[in-house]
Amino acid sequence: MPPKDMLATLGSAPHALGDFLHSLPDDHPLQIALRTYALSLSLALGPALLPFAISSKARRGGLEKTWKVLQREFGVTGFACAMTVGVGGGAAIRQLLEVLGETNVRNDAGEKKHIRLALLKDLHKTFFANVLSSSLAIALFHLRKQGTRRATGRAPIPLTSPVPNNDAASSTISSNARPSITLDLTLLLLIRAMDSLAQMAISKICALIREKTETQDEEAVQKRKRSLRTKLDALVFWACSARIMWCFFYEPERLPRSYNKWIMTLANIDHRLLDALRAIRAGTWSYRQHQSTRPDLISSIARDIGYPEKWGDLKILPAYGGAEATAAWKLLGVSSRGDVGGIPCELVHGKVAGASCTANVAIRGAEAFAEAFALYLPVHFLPILLTRPRTLLHARRLLRTLLAVLRSASFLSSFVSSIWLAVCLTRTLFLARLFPWISHDIWDGPFGCTFAGSLVCGGSIWIEQGRRRGEIALYVLPRAIRACLSEGWVRGGSRSVRYLERITFVLSLSSILTAAIHRPDSLRGLSRWTVAFVLKGPNAGFWKRKRGEDTSPSTPTGDSASQHTLPPST
Template sequence: MAVFPVSLASPSSRGKWDDRIPPILRPLVRAYLLGYASSVAPRLLALLLQHVTVARRRRKQATTAHDAPDGQPFLSSLQRILRGGLDWQRFPTFCAALVGGSTLLELPLRRVFDKLAKNLSDIARRSRSRLTTWFASFIAAWLSLQLLQSKQTPSFTDTVADPEDVAGAPPRTVRYAGRTLDLTLFAVTRALDVIGGELWHRRKLRRQAAGGWTAAEAAVSRLTDPAIFALSSGLVMWTWIYLPSRLPRAYAKWIGFAAAVDARLVKALQACRDGTILYGQDTGAAPLLGSMCADLGMPRVWGDPAVSIPFRCDIVHMGTSPSCEHHAAGRFARSFRWALATYLPLNLALVWRNPSLAGLRRALVSAARSSAFLGTFIALFYYGVCLARTRLGPRLLGTGPAARQTLDSGVCIAAGCALCGWSILLEQPARRKDVALFVAPRAMATFLPRRYAAGKQWRETLAFAASTAVVFAGFFGGLLVGVLGK
């Protein structure tokens, strides 16, 4: 069982840059630098790309030397990003407090457990190293998350009038919790994976030893991660269509960018569900899809729900083709190219450190598989929608206005959500768990409010601390091993 190191290690196993740092403090320093890099690097990359884009646009438009781009805004933004990462209430300090605090607390706690060992049961005595790690991690996680939660931001504060409505009373500031919800759900998901994985592994060993391990149980082992991803991604896509405010803004924006769908079509689907659009009735919603049809070169009447029952799939296809199958294939091709432009440079960058023909081949295959996964995800979602509202749905529910209303008010989206996630089977088996555990916390967040009363924040802190302690005491991922120097 791995525990946090508290003893001296040979300098030969360390990087030269931290040889002079006391071994007990090395995890803290590494965690802080890693947290700072992960916090600042994406912002620096976005700033650089934005600066290059603006500079190119200005150079094309420039007619005199005075039109050259000014570097002062770039430098001020660069300084703001670099300084912002040093704020003691931000992610780097949180990482240092979590990892470093766990390490520093483990030594005194171990001494306490050693003194109590005589009074402990045999099981507790054998497990005191894990208990020490658990308690040290729990305390460090509790305090480090409170450090993040102590920072006030405008999106989690409101200014309201005095409830007693006293004349001349100044408004008061109400603070809400929820800033760290995504981080907490990430920890909870990882802890559940640790517990479930450990229980299933023990069951597998017992069954194999007894000769009773079946093909069905082996299939469960293979399909658990894909099923978790399929369920989680389906919930996320459903939420993105009907309840987008429950998703993180940046995440919802990325989904919209990848889906490449006209916002008017999404609003029409929402309107079908809430009854604003009713087939066979003039509810004043005709201009919504009518304007979209006009922009796509289609007759406006195709978007009028009082006349077109249902609105044609050509609108869902955004004018690319009347064929649902042709549209799905086109979606796959476009999404594959878009994803490959992202995945291929990243995979090649990893090979650059140790270039080889075999490494290049692995990078190309990995990028192609990941791109095919994302392309298939998008294509299956759209085809699932068409399958329900055009191909199979009318055969099962009928073709009348009421049946069409049912199909377009949720059934078609549910079909797309049910299909899209199984594209994960195209990914490498080793990556399926990582992708599933990335999406699962976001799916869990759809059942919770993005903001909640500050008085209930202790529940989130407790969940984070307990989950982090389970993860730290139960396993160490490759990243954590590098931070701790194991």
């Protein structure tokens, strides 16, 4: 072939490939595989390469490290390839089953006709196909298990948290024992699959109620469905936030390091105060016995803030309220504590508000609101600016988006301030005054002020928009479940852990993919947005409806992916 003809052939190859891909329907297995690979690769490379861009330490030997990252993520056992096998493979197997389910027979007239073998329903075929592909995906993930852990000490699977590196945990668990590289991803898929089943159950309950009451009012049925969903979301968030905050106070090794750091920044609390709370729980700090293994812990806080060191002297601090406390505070020169025992409020509040509990709650709520507003402003506005900026020219849409930012910031602000309010009401303003004969080993212990704060903070979810409550609840639920799992069991590497995690991964991913085809109404938020794009492409009905809504400035934003973003956990 002449050189000119060869160049022409090579030049036309990309166009021919593009024409071929455009000729395929959006739900073709090849189209699904390409979209899955592109999306998965972006999720994998983004977090993996980000440290090289923002950290000078990570850039040392940058070319070699970058090459290793690219090799890992573009490899057969990389996240993108494994997820493509799990999602695209299921679509291919499903199409193969449909072809095999058709047989050619001849009727009495000799004409060919097609009959479908009725051994399996379409839903069963879809689920079976997804189970096979998901099993291959989890097998690919775990093929890189040994090499990755020797090289990096943790598994860089996207959408997962780093392995905690806490001294308390590592003192009881072997340094070679590490959780499964896909554990957090499995929990994420499990939660989304459970949510899908819950939405189906709610729809079924509402349908039964409608049949029983013989009502034809569709609006009333939908209202009841939203009410049930909202209450369930609020309950889930309340339980999860209580567990997460409990772990933050007493078992931070159960949470991702960055999650702990973010809560510490938002709460603006001295780490020595947390050490004192943990010491009370461990029994190494006692008001009643006036002893501690770290007697200068609170004294150092007083010194740094500018108060007398004796204000933090455990040998003098009163364990009970009443006359004993009044005499102790007179000796120490503390005028704001009255007849209540425990650590002075000035040291608990730090440099924020002095002795006033009311000012402390208000100031911390205002600080949290400012930080949350700065966080949520780009979360709400940036996706609109990138995809449909003209909608912001409408005053109603601009105002609605701004109000959504204010509402989200108020939610996070109330979350923080409610914890401080519960702490102050328990140990200073109400309960400790009502029951002065109870020791502050109880009020400042694990079932005192911190317990109250952990219980009440979840109620702030009612400030958020109804459709955002569900996505926030689904965000925190995997972390709460992870915090409930025993580190010894998770890191033990036993067969029960491995098999249970793999079965959970397979069933969860299969359920989500099957629901996306046969019950798309049961998916919502991130899972609905992602699966609609992957399985049906940008021309999916869900996406068309979203674009159609955007043309009207009076239409709500819905629960698109951009509307549920929360503080990072990895």
